[in-house]
Amino acid sequence: MIKAFIIAGARVYGEKAADVAVVDGVIVPVADAPSTAVRIDADGLVLLPGLVDLHTHLREPGREDAETIETGSRAAARGGWTAIHAMANTTPVADTAGVVEQVWSRGREIGLVDVYPVGAVTVGLKGEHLSEMGAMANSRARVRLFSDDGICVYDPVIMRRALEYVKSFDGVVLQHAQDLRLTEGSQMHEGEVSAELGLTGWPAVAEESIVARDVLLAGHVGSRVHIQHLSTVGSVDIVRWAKSRGIQVTAEATPHHLFLTHEEARTYNPMFKVNPPLRTAEDVQAVREGLADGTIDIVATDHAPHPSEDKDCEWAAAACGMTGLETALGIVQSVMVDSGLMTWRDVARVMSTTPAAIGRVSQWHGRPIAVGEPAHLTLVDPRAEHTVDPSTHASRSRNSPYAGRVLPGRAVATFLRGKPTFLDPRLEGAFA
Amino acid sequence: MKHLLGTQDLSREEAVLILDTATQMAATQEREIRKLPTLRGKTVVNLFFEDSTRTRISFEAAAKRLSADVINFSAKGSSVSKGESLKDTALTLQAMGADAVVIRHWASGAADQLAHGGWLHGSVLNAGDGTHQHPTQALLDAYTMRRHLVDGPDGKGLDGLHVAIVGDILHSRVARSNVHLLTTLGAKVTLVAPPTLIPVGIGPWPVAVVHGLDAALDGPEIDAVMMLRVQRERMTGGGTAFFPSPQEYTRLFGLDGQRMARLPEHAIIMHPGPMNRGLEISAEAADSPRSVIVEQVANGVAVRMAALYLLLSGEEHM
Numbered sequence: 146m147i148k149a150f151i152i153a154g155a156r157v158y159g160e161k162a163a164d165v166a167v168v169d170g171v172i173v174p175v176a177d178a179p180s181t182a183v184r185i186d187a188d189g190l191v192l193l194p195g196l197v198d199l200h201t202h203l204r205e206p207g208r209e210d211a212e213t214i215e216t217g218s219r220a221a222a223r224g225g226w227t228a229i230h231a232m233a234n235t236t237p238v239a240d241t242a243g244v245v246e247q248v249w250s251r252g253r254e255i256g257l258v259d260v261y262p263v264g265a266v267t268v269g270l271k272g273e274h275l276s277e278m279g280a281m282a283n284s285r286a287r288v289r290l291f292s293d294d295g296i297c298v299y300d301p302v303i304m305r306r307a308l309e310y311v312k313s314f315d316g317v318v319l320q321h322a323q324d325l326r327l328t329e330g331s332q333m334h335e336g337e338v339s340a341e342l343g344l345t346g347w348p349a350v351a352e353e354s355i356v357a358r359d360v361l362l363a364g365h366v367g368s369r370v371h372i373q374h375l376s377t378v379g380s381v382d383i384v385r386w387a388k389s390r391g392i393q394v395t396a397e398a399t400p401h402h403l404f405l406t407h408e409e410a411r412t413y414n415p416m417f418k419v420n421p422p423l424r425t426a427e428d429v430q431a432v433r434e435g436l437a438d439g440t441i442d443i444v445a446t447d448h449a450p451h452p453s454e455d456k457d458c459e460w461a462a463a464a465c466g467m468t469g470l471e472t473a474l475g476i477v478q479s480v481m482v483d484s485g486l487m488t489w490r491d492v493a494r495v496m497s498t499t500p501a502a503i504g505r506v507s508q509w510h511g512r513p514i515a516v517g518e519p520a521h522l523t524l525v526d527p528r529a530e531h532t533v534d535p536s537t538h539a540s541r542s543r544n545s546p547y548a549g550r551v552l553p554g555r556a557v558a559t560f561l562r563g564k565p566t567f568l569d570p571r572l573e574g575a576f577a
Numbered sequence: 578m579k580h581l582l583g584t585q586d587l588s589r590e591e592a593v594l595i596l597d598t599a600t601q602m603a604a605t606q607e608r609e610i611r612k613l614p615t616l617r618g619k620t621v622v623n624l625f626f627e628d629s630t631r632t633r634i635s636f637e638a639a640a641k642r643l644s645a646d647v648i649n650f651s652a653k654g655s656s657v658s659k660g661e662s663l664k665d666t667a668l669t670l671q672a673m674g675a676d677a678v679v680i681r682h683w684a685s686g687a688a689d690q691l692a693h694g695g696w697l698h699g700s701v702l703n704a705g706d707g708t709h710q711h712p713t714q715a716l717l718d719a720y721t722m723r724r725h726l727v728d729g730p731d732g733k734g735l736d737g738l739h740v741a742i743v744g745d746i747l748h749s750r751v752a753r754s755n756v757h758l759l760t761t762l763g764a765k766v767t768l769v770a771p772p773t774l775i776p777v778g779i780g781p782w783p784v785a786v787v788h789g790l791d792a793a794l795d796g797p798e799i800d801a802v803m804m805l806r807v808q809r810e811r812m813t814g815g816g817t818a819f820f821p822s823p824q825e826y827t828r829l830f831g832l833d834g835q836r837m838a839r840l841p842e843h844a845i846i847m848h849p850g851p852m853n854r855g856l857e858i859s860a861e862a863a864d865s866p867r868s869v870i871v872e873q874v875a876n877g878v879a880v881r882m883a884a885l886y887l888l889l890s891g892e893e894h895m
Contacts, residue, residue, distance in 0.1 A: 338778070345708075
């Protein structure tokens with residue numbers, strides 16, 4: 146393996162062009178690089194710290210037909226990610242130290258991305274008993290994030306206990322905010338489109354009421370809470386209000402809630418079925434503004450791979466979710482950077498630094514691009530306009546809602562501790 | 578017109594053409610030999626994922642009277658529980674050479690998916706998909722109204738008529754289809770239902786909404802009142818019921834003799850069937866001379882003949 150290289154002329158954080166030298170996985174002064182160091186011509190490219198995803202479904206163990214830790218790791222590397230957090234809704238559920246250690250060590254073995262398992266809040270995601278979060282926190286996987294994602298921690302007493310309990314190891318509960326009673330049988334956002342299509346509605350209030358409850362609970366017990374895939378105007382307002390009151394709340398937006406609306410459901414194409422559902426144009430606008438003004442802290446993919454048979458069916462029978470690891474960067478560039486709402490430095494914040502901080506992995510990830518720091522780096526070509534073709538994706542699944550859409554840019558190289566985990570064909574030569 | 582998936586896709590001209598064609602089809606049914614050779618050699622598949630004997634036999638009669646070969650394909654249960662997907666079923670029908678597929682499905686959008694999934698070349702005729710659309714029901718309703726309420730109906734729409742649709746709008750594909758079609762044809766529509774059975778998000782619908790049958794009768798003169806079936810499961814389930822009791826529903830929304838007497842002389846009473854006598858409609862109203870409920874069934878065959886004929890007998894008609 147090449148031990149020393151210089152990324153020459155990239156715009157660091159999308160700002161000034163500079164050379165960045167890496168030796169033995171660490172960023173070093175350019176003058177210290179050996180004369181044998183490989184030189185990567187990065188003229189016109191943007192250099193970001195390696196991206197950190199707080200919301201990935203790797204499906205292993207249990208649904209290896211949808212994704213494996215290996216295929217998911219490869220998809221992550223291609224998307225520019227160097228760390229991902231694997232959700233707990235596997236089979237068996239990641240609610241014991243044994244399961245999280247298995248996922249963690251498999252991630253290490255593959256070595257394309259650092260895989261941090263998320264532990265379940267409740268045993269079997271059933272919402273009845275707290276899982277042994279302490280054991281998961283103290284395991285080799287060192288779990289700090291807990292979530293029943295896919296299902297809301299609905300019982301307010303269980304939620305309160307979980308928020309309190311994770312304080313002992315500086316953990317955080319990630320909430321999938323969904324009032325289960327208000328969304329029974331729901332298929333899409335409740336509004337003008339659902340009324341016409343005759344699909345059972347998932348009202349915005351079902352998210353907002355849980356967000357409101359949980360920020361109040363977090364404030365009451367003095368804990369942190371993280372709101373997953375925030376999707377409505379009201380949720381943005383509630384989180385903004387909570388932050389103004391000093392409540393320790395963080396929130397994430399997905400690329401699809403930044404980009405797509407419920408109008409997509411008119412095709413009845415289940416590729417657009419997701420939970421929480423795609424919302425209105427006003428909601429999308431509010432989520433973009435919330436991300437730009439810092440109300441929403443991070444972008445997280447909610448990469449949710451499904452085999453084709455779970456999507457090639459009636460809308461009501463189809464699984465919820467869409468892949469996202471390999472398209473997130475292009476979408477964020479399109480809706481946030483190219484639109485002028487954010488700079489590339491902001492992108493580094495919402496897709497690397499802050500997610501690493503929330504996940505309590507910032508001693509390793511989301512580090513500044515500076516001498517002495519680990520070389521987790523992502524090179525972005527912001528002019529690599531391309532048409533999304535899911536059949537070329539590294540993910541085992543093809544359920545991307547962006548098939549046929551044109552995205553303005555993408556990652557062209559990803560480095561984990563200085564090791565290239567993904568190289569665009571045109572850069573491969575440098576490392577041959 | 579390749580498919581008939583919903584009434585929102587129909588222009589006024591297309592809708593009037595279907596109704597006029599249905600008139601011609603109905604005339605042929607007065608003859609001694611009712612069978613027409615029009616669709617000889619064509620294969621029509623009735624693909625039913627949901628039980629509906631009434632709709633199936635109506636389509637079957639329509640296709641047979643046009644001399645088409647009819648295959649009945651009952652695929653009950655969800656694709657998930659059954660292990661066979663809509664896609665596989667469509668590919669099977671394609672392999673069997675279906676010229677038209679009449680689909681009834683429990684899932685909203687199934688007809689659209691069948692038509693646009695790229696699995697099937699034939700025409701798709703939506704015979705009811707979930708709580709979305711049931712276009713031939715709306716067409717037969719419009720046909721029935723036009724016959725009774727419009728002088729010299731050929732070539733005409735339903736301009737100026739006022740239709741009240743009473744009942745469970747939220748879960749009704751009949752209501753959705755009728756709202757689009759009746760307004761396309763120039764009628765005014767009032768929806769009459771408790772707020773719990775009106776969908777959130779109907780702001781753009783070109784309708785008036787009232788929350789009691791008496792309020793509707795107090796309003797502008799009604800030419801046709803369409804009573805919708807109230808499903809049992811909407812009334813039970815404790816906290817998930819949509820109204821407090823069947824008795825209260827009947828008190829506020831049921832059509833009985835007294836309310837019928839408040840309708841103008843010429844007004845007709847309609848119901849897509851099957852009726853819950855004593856719940857949304859009393860026997861007195863259902864069996865009265867202004868009830869056209871049985872005639873709706875007969876008109877259904879003529880309208881479905883027209884739809885099959887126009888979809889399958891070539892481009893020149895549409």
